[in-house]
Amino acid sequence: MSGHEKQKFFRNTVSCLRGYFLQSNLTVKDNIALPSFFSGIGKRERETRIESIAKKFDIVDILKIKPTKISDDMRERVCLARTLLMNPKVILATEPSEWTTEVLLRYIEAKNAVLIISSNNPNLRKYAADIITINSKEKNDNF
């Protein structure tokens, strides 16, 4: 992959991290907008996207609040809104909750995207097209 292709690939790839990692110094709106800051879309388009995704996740009322002042449930929604804002082609999710998994699955089905989940939950196997099992014990034995 050339440098440009690599950059393009990473621009289309977003992580949905366990723990949400919302920045406490930014408002909910700025947190959601973070991926768009690095992708170079215009302000007007960004505003439209944020408005639309905020409505979708029912977080319009908290856009101007700092993430420290919202509940865990709301944080999860904000994190998802941030993940899906730029309509990524590839999503990396670590230990997503059941609800997050559901939303992400619906998204990849609609947008024909790829979801890579790292999880300990065996129930997710039924959705997977490909499974890579990492057995830490085995790995340790090999060393």
Add this chain to the structure above:
Amino acid sequence: MIIFNIIKLGHKNFLMHKKSSFCFVAFFSILFSLVVFISALLGFFKDTVSEKFEAATNGKVMVEIYLCQGSYQPSMKGEEKCEDPEIYNKEAREIAEKYHGDLIGAIITYMPKNGGETISVVPESATKFINAKPTYYAPDGKIPVITSIGYNDKISENNDFYIIGNYPGDVRSIYFGSDPNHKGFLDKFIYDSYTYTSHYLVFDATDKLENYLAKNEYSVYRYNPLLIFDNKDDAYKLYKDRAGVWEIFTQTLRANDDDGRMHLASKYMFMACVVIAIITIVVVLSLAYMRDEKIIMLYRSLGASRKDIAMIYFVDTLETIILTAVFAYTIGSIASAIAIAINKDAIDVAMARFFGN
């Protein structure tokens, strides 16, 4: 568009860490201020050198006069008197007569044809009035040259010259008329760094010097007559009448070693400021990286490139540095003002002794 967003993020980052940023700012401001204060105190010690200068003088004062704007410059089409050294000397003689002094020659400054560093040649008749003994250090058959360090490389290539470069204490001038253009930001910041200036002196009247100047296509750039006075008061009267455009030499500006040390110390103060600035940048960046490792990873996971991350922390660091500079300059100015207030008495005493009231 990306750049504005990145700058915004960098600024938000700076605000997020404002508490720790302000700690840095305060800490490094105090360090800067200490440097400025020490520099100002060194200014105080320099003024005590002025007293020695007064105590050692035997009454002869040499004055380099500037008769017109920019002095005599053959290449310049200015006033008529500026174009002819003879007219220039005539006016110098008139001034000498009026103020009871003697014309003893002129400092001629040469400039290479294509511009660049100039060489100032002092007439031999004037060198005995300057407390310089370069001949002690020059090997036989060499032309002694006193020059700033900046000249060394250039002139050293010519074997006809012997450089006495690190000899700043030997020839001194004092600027009584201050040139406002001479005072840059750093000159104000490093107190008194411009007051004492070493002069470049080349022994005249040798074929080798003329050959060197001809070979390297030097031409006359400035022509400044020198007057010698037996009486300090006469010299000071001339100074007051034509304030601010000329310099005074004296043969007895002693305590050269002390003065030279102070001059060098002043330069080290500047170096200290540069080193502190570099340390500030390195510390701020390293701590920002350690502190924000998770945030950096988050940005990367959201599509930020390495350049974007670097830009965010560049903005963060730049804001910290600007704030440090503003704080340091403010606190440093106060420190300098205190030190100058301490010095004022010493300066007044030295000037009063030298020129009378």
